[in-house]
Amino acid sequence: MSFFIPDELQGIREKTALGQRIDEADALRLLECGDLNALGQLADEANRRKNNNRASYILNRYFNYSNYCILSCQFCAFSRKKRDADGFELAIPDMVQKAREALSIGITELHIVGGLHPSLPFSHYTEMIRELKAVDERLQLKCFTAIEILHLAWLAKKPVPEVLAEFKSLGLDSLTGGGAEIFRKEVRDRIARGKETAEEYLDVHRAWHTLGGRSTCTMLFGHLETLGDRVDHMRQLRELQDETGGFTGFIPLPYQPDNNEIPVEHSPTGFDMLRTLAVARLYLDNFDHITAYWVGMGMKLAQVALNYGADDVHGTILEEKIFHMAGADTPQLQTETDMIQAIREAGRVPVQRDTFYEPVREWSGEEAMAKA
Ligand code: SF4
Structure with a gap:
């Protein structure tokens, strides 16, 4: 499908087609542009230049x-x-049991985060990583x-690089990208006061990348931030990616409005989610992968997003708590069959990937049809 590209976007289209970088003013103009189909087409062209017609998913399991x-x-x-x-904490043997069960059904990645626990010692976390890696x-x-x-x-009373190196030696494969929220201090103070600053978030990822580690990064959008704040956030991620090349992918997270103190009643609209993904694809030219996070946007819209710049729909997940406690009404899991079908229907070749977005299995047309 191709759409008429208005004059105001032609210059940006020429830049991206020539592999030239768009700047922050361009990105803001794109976010403010009301022509979603034209924007989606530019993003789709950029995505196809990087990823051809492939779109990925991962067999993963979340737990906290x-x-x-x-x-x-x-x-x-x-x-x-x-x-x-309703507070909880999992004992390490219970986590190991979850890891064994995940492995038995073909899961390749465990995605594990939690709150800043008030009393568990540092040794608990090193033991957790050691025991989980020992499963397989x-x-x-x-x-x-x-x-x-x-x-x-x-x-641990140790510098961050030392702690990261210790976890890496124990088998930590990747940091998650969560917690970036919005970098602009004035907004960050209103939604996540007391959390790390933008500089601290970026410094942790920089240190991890310097050790040879890879990670994803995120942006929580659709709350109190302006469109300019989103551009500022992506600018800082693009700059760090220029420096380290350590980000595997970018995952914009639509804000969920329930059970919190932020005076916002609705999560972002479908229009807002698609334009944000599309602009991320065009502005973050040094990122290979842009994920449509089905937990926040629903699988139906994530499927549509594959034609608006996204090339990944994330994973099976199995047990998501953070978005669902904030009001997400999406299911707790996706089956591999559902993801393959969604990707195939969107006209893409489904590719099972690993944590680093490396292909594990590419489904040909006939195989995908049989699986779906
Ligand atoms: S978002 Fe803030 S309050 Fe919630 S678990 Fe993370 S650090 Fe704790």
Whole structure:
């Protein structure tokens, strides 16, 4: 499908087609442009130049080791204090059991984050990574947000690079990208006061990349931020990616409005989600992969997003808590069959990927039809 590209976007189209970088003013103009189909077409062209007609998914399993947290970010519906009846923490043997079960059904990645627990010692986390890796070294461990790493470094009384190196030696494969929220301080203070600054978030990922590690990164959008704040956020990610090349992908996260203190009633509209993904594809020219996160946007819209710049629909997940406690009404899991069908219907070749977005299996047309 191709759409008429208005004059105001032709210059940006020429730049991206020539492999030239668009700047922040271009990105803002694109976000403000009301012609979603034209924007989507530019993003789709850019995506196809990088990823051809492939779109990926991963067989992964989420779990949270605990929701106890010493912070109280205003937007967070997940964290609990020790006095709360619905607080929880998983013992390491229970995590190992979940890992074994995941492995038995073909899961390749465990995605594990938690709150900043008030009393668990640093040794608990090193034992957790060691024990989980011992289940099977092929099971890729994608764990901890930047704020958790800062908390763990504080517990260990060691510099962040030293703590990261220790976790890497124990088998940590990737950091998660969570916790970036919005970098602009004025907004960050209103949604996540007390959390790490933008500089601290970027420094943790920089240190991890310097050790040879890879990670994803995120942006929480659709709350109190302006469109300019989204551009500013992506600018800082693009700059770090220029420096390290360590980000595997970018995952914009649509804000969920329930059970928190932020005075916003609705999650972003479908229009807003698609334009944000499209602009991310065009502006983040040094990122190979842009993920349509079905947990926040629903699988139907994630499928549509494959024609608006996204090339990945994330994974099976199995047990998501953070978005669902904030009101997401999406299912708790996707089956591989559903993801393959969604990707194939969108006219793409489904590719099962690993944590690093490396292909595990590419489904030909006939195979995908049979699977779906
Ligand atoms: S967002 Fe993370 S750090 Fe903030 S309160 Fe929730 S669990 Fe704690």
